[in-house]
Amino acid sequence: MDNLLINNISRRNRTNARLKYIIIAGAVITVVPIFLIVGNLALKGYRQINMAFFTEPAPDTFQAMMATSSGEVIPGGIANGLIGSLLMVLVASLVSIPLGLMTGVYLYENGTKRYANFIRSLTEILQGVPSIILGIIAYLWIVKNITRGYSALAGSTALTIMMLPLIIRSTEETMKMIPVTIREAAFALGTPYYKMVIKVLIPVSFSGLATGVLLALSRILGETAPLMLTALGSPSVSLDLTNPVSAVPLLIWDFYNDPNMVNLVWSASLFLMVFVLSMNLLSRSIASKHKYI
Amino acid sequence: MSDTHTTEPVLKIEGLSIAYEPGRYAVKDVSATVRRNSITAIMGPSGCGKSTLLRAMNRMHELYPNIETKGDILLDGQSIFSMSVIELRRKVGMVFQRPNPFPNMTIYENVVAGYSLNDIRLKKNQRDEIVENALRNVTLWDEVKEFLFRKGTFLSGGQQQRLCVARAIAFNPEVLLLDEPTSALDPIATSKIEDLLGELKQKYTLVLVTHNMSQAARISDDSMFMYLGELVESGRTETLFTTPKDPRTEAYLTGKFG
Structure with missing residues (x-):
């Protein structure tokens, strides 16, 4: 009887531990995409963010083309x-x-x-x-x-x-x-x-x-x-x-x-x-x- | 106070009946008087209509939809149903079962809430005076004078309840209605409130709903016993507790039901 009880408790403890890890894994899976999104955007987009980005309207295609072909930052911003x-x-x-x-x-x-x-x-x-x-x-x-x-x-x-x-x-x-x-x-x-x-x-x-x-x-x-x-x-x-x-x-x-x-x-x-x-x-x-x- | 004042009743209830639904009366044909500068306890088992009767005294019962009221209540000879609710509730204040200070207001703001919520403008020194007086009257001043500008909800339950009494008396009402004001408090806080009520009756008339009989016996001057919506018996507390006339009162007082 005593043995049975102890077996039971260790089984419960194992189940508890397993469930805990599953929940932690779930939480990580949910959080990771948010960091990936922000990280990706930051890496690809940080170069364009400057004062003009907030104060100037969007550039036209020609301006953008000129800048891109000479490897410069695209002028203008998103003010509009x-x-x-x-x-x-x-x-x-x-x-x-x-x-x-x-x-x-x-x-x-x-x-x-x-x-x-x-x-x-x-x-x-x-x-x-x-x-x-x-x-x-x-x-x-x-x-x-x-x-x-x-x-x-x-x-x-x-x-x-x-x-x-x-x-x-x-x-x-x-x-x-x-x-x-x-x-x-x-x-x-x-x-x-x-x-x-x-x-x-x-x-x-x-x-x-x-x-x-x-x-x-x-x-x-x-x-x-x-x-x-x-x-x-x-x-x-x-x-x-x-x-x-x-x-x-x-x-x-x-x-x-x-x-x-x-x-x-x-x-x-x-x-x-x-x-x-x-x-x-x-x-x-x-x-x-x-x-x- | 002159002699005529002490003898003439503050509140006179005349044949009052209240139904929450047509035909279902919570209060049936109650007639009674409340003496000035006394504590009147309304007792009775749960669901006997004692809270409804109390709430009718400042027309708080009208907050329920489809309420039906018959009969009248006179405050100093004037029907409360002919007064504006604002005027009536300034004269007849109320304290509830659970302490309910406004959680968004500081202790100070809570005391003068009756003025600010009704857009009554006061000068700063008037306000300070009202706050100090009200808090002194409820013996809270020394405990909170350092924290007047902290939120009222940070006080203990008993202190919050005294703050609520202060908020009600800041308006300087004639009558203060108390709906089981100590039922959510521990014994020490309860005895503080009871002592306070004894003090307050020098200035105000108190009506108290309680289902704690020993509390009624300890602090009240007059008692009303209600059962199934009827006012079974009313009179001096001493008389009612020692020689009840009605067998139902006796049964309740000796713990046979309730």
Whole structure:
């Protein structure tokens, strides 16, 4: 009997150890590609990254060809894409953040009611819509009917629709974690409903809300497909919402299609990757600094 | 306080019935009074409607959807249902079962939260005074005066609960409602809160829900015993505990149910 028990324990210990190594191996397999991606991009792209990379628009084929053939760094940069991306993301944020927060709070407050469930399902469906289709819709609404031509506004519209469900979901999920007693505390002080939302719910859940917004931003920063049908791309820096603009991922696509600019593909990709990664890290640091629940 | 004040009830409950769903009454036709500067304990087994009755006193019960309220509650002779909720809750403050300081606010901000959440602007010296007075009244000042600008949630459970009492009395209410304020606390913190309540009744009228009978016996002046939504018996705590009139009260007090 004693022997049996001991055998059993050593067998369990072996199984434990084996499982532990399998889990560690799994973790390594997951992490390695991230380092490979960043490493590859850095090795191939670092040469192009200089001051001009951020301040000058993309070069034309001829300039790039001249530089490549003489073995120099390609002149110009990604300023047109960078400014275009920031412009469209800014406009999309201005619309989707307040709207998403409000809808999220609404869903949280009306949790089980039928129309809230309906809206929640719609949000989930919206999240699943392929981004190219949002591009086509924005093309139909804005490009065809409002700006009558490709425009930053159309791009922002597509990005807004992409951001909305992400923000709505994260807002609702964050609010759900606030204990009811905190709301009651505010009501017991005579606080009207809307002030309770603005001064208690939102500040208390700030870390979760900010994380949701930043993750949504990092998600749309890399979107390419919907922008091809809406913002189109532009060789120059433009801040006009009714005109075509470029975006960093659009530039990557342009560079890819031009054999003379291959080097820029790596630099622009490196930049986009680092930008999105730092957005993620920023959201983490905000989350831990303002975590109340 | 003048004599007329001490005799006339602060709260007068008249035929109050509350249903969470049509026909399902949590509180049935309750009539009672609450004397000024006293501690009234509401006792009864779980689900007897004592919390609902307490919450009705500052209309917190209205937060539930589809609530149905009949009857009336008078605060100093005026129906609370005719007042604005903000005005009512300034006069009738509330402390909850679990300490619930606002986690995003410092100790200082928590005490004046009633003002800031209602956009009542105060000068800095007024605020400082309110904070110091409220914290002194709950005997928390000496413990926290060094940390006023740290988050309230870093305090111990008992200290947090006293902070919540401070937040409620910072508004200088007439009545303070307490919904089992010590049920989440250890015995030492509980006895501190009980001592505090004894002090506070000099200035305020306290209504306390408890299912700890010995607590009711220790600190309350008047008691109400509720069972299945009805107010079975109410009166001076001493009388109610020693010579209960209703057999149900006696059964509860001697531990036959509850």
